[in-house]
Amino acid sequence: MRDAGDLVDQGSIVTGGRGTDILRRSLAEGVLHGDAELLLQQLARESVDLFFTSPPYADARAYSRIHPDRYVEWFLPFARSMYEAAKPSGSLILNIKNRVAKDGPLKGQRHPYVYHLVLALQNMGWRWIETYIWAKPNGVPGKFGPRTKDSFEYVYHFTRGPKPYFDLDAIRVPYKADEAEIARRKRDTAGRRSTEAGFGRDRTKTYLLGGADPGNVVSVSQTYNQHRGVAHTAAMPEGLAEFFIKAATPKGGIVIDPFAGGATTIVVARRLGRLAGGFEIHERFVEDALRRIAADVADDIPGQLVNAGLG
């Protein structure tokens, strides 16, 4: 069984070292070529607002084959370093998917590695705030045994401390009610009704918030290698990154993706006025990612990427 590390290509790999300011370099350069396990250890303590990442899933791709039985053990060193580097108000938001066991006593069943990982992170001190379902309306049909096609993935939100940054207003969605109904509710002088349906809640206030709470099922179509200039085989859709970056970071906040791949997190975060960087172990992905970042930043409003007190 091979690990991601066995497949590392050589080249301009960054290993850092004492005194190397990895955070500053990754924010400036976009994606650093190197092993996140080493690079995360060198981030300044309590410096990062959000780690938003989709690590290699267990046993999934040619670029990293981590057996599900060993996945938790593999991931924990990354998680420990992210914990150290997260601000007290900071978050770790992890997109991951479970899989069917290919071998062993669980062969043919769902392997529980995702659930073991979540519990291990919670035991480490990461506060498990929410489990989101990323619903994929365009999941690819295929033969999956006695089950339907995969049409969702998990996104787990953990925070470092008890008072995390979270801006629900930034991710509100249009109300389902039509304008006439909204206007009527706003004029309602007796919104609080302790009926079976109302539970004493003041329903006049619902429509004063600028939009509805989106809920914890986030529906975003999967994109299949459609990003400009990016050939990564597992790039996430930009809409998914946008939702979580908006909710979990302030403008000017620092976002790091330790498993950057095609740099979706970085491109989206920068577009939203955050400072963003990441790490990627495979040089060919780094090259693509840097090209994509350069193309995207070129379209940005000048001055958007302001220095957020790092100077």
Ligand SMILES: C[S@@+](CC[C@H](N)C(=O)[O-])C[C@H]1O[C@@H](n2cnc3c(N)ncnc32)[C@H](O)[C@@H]1O
């Ligand atoms: C699921 S992909 C990320 C895709 C990314 N979210 C995007 O939208 O393009 C995971 C990435 O992690 C990288 N990777 C695996 N092990 C790594 C490590 N130890 N350090 C840094 N990157 C690693 C893989 O090469 C792969 O590109």
